[in-house]
Amino acid sequence: MSFRFLTAVIISFVMTTTAVARDYVSISGSSTVFPFATIVAEKLGQNPAFKTPVVESGGSSVGKKSVCDGTGTQFTDIGNASSRMKVKELEYCEGNGVAVTEIKVGYDGIVLANSKKAPLLKISRADLGKALTAEVPDVSGTSWVPNPYQKWSDLNPTYPDITIRVYGPPTTSGTRASFAELINQKSYCGNDKVAKALSAERGDKKGKKCRAMRTDGAYIEAGEQDNLIVQKLKEDPSSFGIFGFSYLDQNSDTVQSAELDGVSPTFEAIGSGKYKASRALYFYVKHAHVGVVPGIEEYMTEWTKHWGDDGFLADAGMIPMSKVERKEMMDRMNDLPALKKDDLK
Amino acid sequence: MTRSTDSGLLSPQEAAVRVAASLKKRGRSERRFRYLGIAAITLSILFLVLLFAGIFTKGIPGMFQHYVTLDVVLDKGRMDPQGDMSEASLYSGDARGLVNESLLIALGSPEGRKAKRAARSILSSGSASRLTEFTLKHPELIGENVAVKFAVDDDIDSFMRGFISRETPESDRRINDETIEFVDRLDQASLISYEFSDYLFTGSASRDAEIAGIKGALIGSIWTLGVCLLIAFPLGVATAVYLEEIAPKNRMTEIIEININNLAAVPSVVFGIMGLAIFILVFGLPRSIPLVGGIVLALMTLPTIIISSRAAIRAVPPSIRDAALGIGASKMQTILHHVIPPAMPGMLTGTIIGMAQALGETAPLLMIGMVAFIVDVPGGVTEPATALPVQIFMWADFAERMFIQKTSAAIIVLLAFLITMNAGAIILRKKLERRWQ
Numbered sequence: 001m002s003f004r005f006l007t008a009v010i011i012s013f014v015m016t017t018t019a020v021a022r023d024y025v026s027i028s029g030s031s032t033v034f035p036f037a038t039i040v041a042e043k044l045g046q047n048p049a050f051k052t053p054v055v056e057s058g059g060s061s062v063g064k065k066s067v068c069d070g071t072g073t074q075f076t077d078i079g080n081a082s083s084r085m086k087v088k089e090l091e092y093c094e095g096n097g098v099a100v101t102e103i104k105v106g107y108d109g110i111v112l113a114n115s116k117k118a119p120l121l122k123i124s125r126a127d128l129g130k131a132l133t134a135e136v137p138d139v140s141g142t143s144w145v146p147n148p149y150q151k152w153s154d155l156n157p158t159y160p161d162i163t164i165r166v167y168g169p170p171t172t173s174g175t176r177a178s179f180a181e182l183i184n185q186k187s188y189c190g191n192d193k194v195a196k197a198l199s200a201e202r203g204d205k206k207g208k209k210c211r212a213m214r215t216d217g218a219y220i221e222a223g224e225q226d227n228l229i230v231q232k233l234k235e236d237p238s239s240f241g242i243f244g245f246s247y248l249d250q251n252s253d254t255v256q257s258a259e260l261d262g263v264s265p266t267f268e269a270i271g272s273g274k275y276k277a278s279r280a281l282y283f284y285v286k287h288a289h290v291g292v293v294p295g296i297e298e299y300m301t302e303w304t305k306h307w308g309d310d311g312f313l314a315d316a317g318m319i320p321m322s323k324v325e326r327k328e329m330m331d332r333m334n335d336l337p338a339l340k341k342d343d344l345k
Numbered sequence: 346m347t348r349s350t351d352s353g354l355l356s357p358q359e360a361a362v363r364v365a366a367s368l369k370k371r372g373r374s375e376r377r378f379r380y381l382g383i384a385a386i387t388l389s390i391l392f393l394v395l396l397f398a399g400i401f402t403k404g405i406p407g408m409f410q411h412y413v414t415l416d417v418v419l420d421k422g423r424m425d426p427q428g429d430m431s432e433a434s435l436y437s438g439d440a441r442g443l444v445n446e447s448l449l450i451a452l453g454s455p456e457g458r459k460a461k462r463a464a465r466s467i468l469s470s471g472s473a474s475r476l477t478e479f480t481l482k483h484p485e486l487i488g489e490n491v492a493v494k495f496a497v498d499d500d501i502d503s504f505m506r507g508f509i510s511r512e513t514p515e516s517d518r519r520i521n522d523e524t525i526e527f528v529d530r531l532d533q534a535s536l537i538s539y540e541f542s543d544y545l546f547t548g549s550a551s552r553d554a555e556i557a558g559i560k561g562a563l564i565g566s567i568w569t570l571g572v573c574l575l576i577a578f579p580l581g582v583a584t585a586v587y588l589e590e591i592a593p594k595n596r597m598t599e600i601i602e603i604n605i606n607n608l609a610a611v612p613s614v615v616f617g618i619m620g621l622a623i624f625i626l627v628f629g630l631p632r633s634i635p636l637v638g639g640i641v642l643a644l645m646t647l648p649t650i651i652i653s654s655r656a657a658i659r660a661v662p663p664s665i666r667d668a669a670l671g672i673g674a675s676k677m678q679t680i681l682h683h684v685i686p687p688a689m690p691g692m693l694t695g696t697i698i699g700m701a702q703a704l705g706e707t708a709p710l711l712m713i714g715m716v717a718f719i720v721d722v723p724g725g726v727t728e729p730a731t732a733l734p735v736q737i738f739m740w741a742d743f744a745e746r747m748f749i750q751k752t753s754a755a756i757i758v759l760l761a762f763l764i765t766m767n768a769g770a771i772i773l774r775k776k777l778e779r780r781w782q
Contacts, residue, residue: 022631024721024729026631026632026633026714028714028717031742034718035552035743035744037718038552038718039552041718041720042551042552042718042720045720045721046436046474047436048432048433048436049433051721052719052720052721054632054633054714054717054718054719054729055717055718056632056633056714056716056717056718057716057717057718057739058711072629073629073631074625074626074629074630074631074632076632116517225741225742226742226744227741227742227743227744227749246744247744249744250519250744250745250746251744251746252517252518252519253509253510253513253517253518253519312470316552316744317744
């Protein structure tokens with residue numbers, strides 16, 4: 001009996017291995033782009049002529065790597081990313097003989113929020129970085145010491161007299177990486193004179209070492225689930241949380257966002273670039289698969305139908321691009337220019 | 346008369362006194378032990394109750410949702426512009442427009458772009474698809490005026506459940522005052538009903554919480570487990586029979602045995618990485634398909650099946666084998682007729698427990714691309730699919746609030762599935778069990 005089963009399994013396995021060709025678009029990458037990419041995929045799938053694309057989540061670096069792994073239907077067609085491709089990542093693509101086109105789809109804001117029951121925090125980006133980076137210069141400004149600030153008011157007496165306790169994503173997250181780069185590195189270590197000088201002294205001109213977050217309990221890793229962070233803020237009004245704008249948008253009746261340098265994160269402020277803690281969202285499409293896997297062109301066109309100011313994507317919390325940018329990206333979808341190293345500099 | 350004997354032995358009376366004294370102590374420690382046991386069980390029951398209470402209080406409401414009943418005229422020209430009633434023709438038709446018009450009529454035809462927009466936001470964005478599906482199912486009703494139930498948008502649903510308060514300032518609410526007024530109007534006309542969600546079991550993955558369902562994931566799980574069972578059960582039983590009955594006991598079989606036991610302890614994600622490296626990258630199978638998922642899960646459950654099957658075979662008394670061999674049965678006949686049948690209940694129990702374990706796994710599926718947003722219901726083992734626990738995991742992370750209840754509802758379904766499988770294992774065992782006298 002079992003032998004007959006076994007042969008049947010082996011035969012069917014061999015048959016499928018040779019017969020399977022993929023007729024759906026395969027997408028993977030950033031968990032920030034994921035909710036938006038899935039909306040677009042679902043809309044495309046409603047057209048009976050196309051299968052719904054399969055969208056995987058996993059992180060920006062996974063998206064950029066998987067699209068560049070190689071050519072052939074066992075590899076993904078499109079990689080999502082919430083940070084731009086780096087020269088090294090492009091070199092990996094070129095090494096595998098993969099040409100990609102970069103399409104920007106919109107923006108996402110990173111917000112620092114707390115419960116509506118607590119007072120609104122108005123803070124400068126530099127101070128926020130100072131409150132959360134792992135090491136700061138000591139009083140004399142000659143050496144690095146572990147971050148000593150326990151309360152927000154220790155940074156500046158105008159800030160509230162509450163213990164610094166911020167829930168945020170873990171190291172695997174693109175939101176965390178962007179926050180550390182924009183706030184800790186650029187706004188604090190890049191602006192604060194003492195920290196800047198001291199960074200240069202330890203051979204770290206760009207201040208990359210400032211990206212490390214505190215591990216003494218002031219910054220608490222709450223996992224990749226932003227919903228959990230929102231839940232924690234509701235229960236504990238003295239704490240803050242870091243997450244993407246769409247979660248603020250969905251929970252605007254219970255949580256509020258801090259003003260960074262006097263700007264609060266609204267659609268308009270993030271879209272116009274006034275609110276600085278924001279990043280662009282991209283996808284990278286592999287040339288060799290366009291026209292081979294059915295639905296890639298249509299998937300791209302589907303984005304253009306929903307990424308406007310009144311589209312489904314804005315409803316879900318994605319910040320739309322300006323009309324000029326949208327036009328430029330639509331041209332790119334038609335021409336498919338290959339991404340080159342010069343573009344990334 | 347009481348006295349100690351010279352030999353050093355205690356008199357019966359003295360012994361009785363001592364025993365009585367120590368009895369108390371022994372009784373105390375026995376009671377302590379019993380209380381500890383009761384405390385441990387109470388604590389675990391308490392946690393279980395807490396867990397179930399949490400899941401059920403959220404999950405039961407998650408199985409229901411709000412619907413609006415609207416009278417729609419199924420205009421032939423607008424529903425079916427190509428006139429052939431094909432799916433493509435209905436897709437290109439104006440179902441959305443028809444639904445929106447009937448909604449506006451139900452609301453007393455409000456004027457102005459803003460008011461119309463507010464009205465449109467009440468209905469789920471899946472309403473047009475629902476109307477086309479309805480038309481496909483009832484082609485004879487085209488041209489007539491029919492009452493169709495449409496799901497309300499997830500924000501409106503949260504509002505109707507009282508999760509969004511009217512007192513919150515308008516700017517902080519997901520729905521504005523005008524929409525609330527429209528909802529009230531529909532509610533007064535008793536067009537809104539709260540009933541069992543037909544999307545939960547018939548809908549597939551969706552980004553709109555109100556029309557999201559577990560059908561795709563459930564069928565994906567069934568396909569995956571089917572492949573898993575088809576591979577793991579025969580292979581596992583054959584391995585167990587060979588190792589117990591046929592293989593010589595030497596160094597080689599010992600190494601194999603140790604490795605099978607080790608395999609049972611390997612973290613499941615490792616099997617996923619192996620699946621990616623071998624089946625996808627070497628054999629070139631596509632990502633996200635139940636075939637690969639089933640093979641990976643089969644490798645994961647194999648050790649469980651082998652170990653329990655071997656235990657079951659070992660439990661068959663040697664006298665049975667000796668008797669069979671003694672009356673001239675061949676080795677193969679002995680195994681097939683006298684060892685496997687009585688060992689079957691144990692083997693099946695092990696298999697079902699292994700399957701239940703495989704049903705709950707997400708980690709190995711992550712690497713092979715089955716942790717993904719997949720809308721189409723899989724029609725076979727080579728079409729992209731996801732699995733129930735994956736669906737739960739993904740819903741838990743979506744920002745829209747209605748997904749919180751949907752997540753718990755899906756957890757209830759998964760639990761029901763698991764309990765059914767385990768109950769099946771018990772019934773099988775009871776039915777096939779044979780007692781050796």
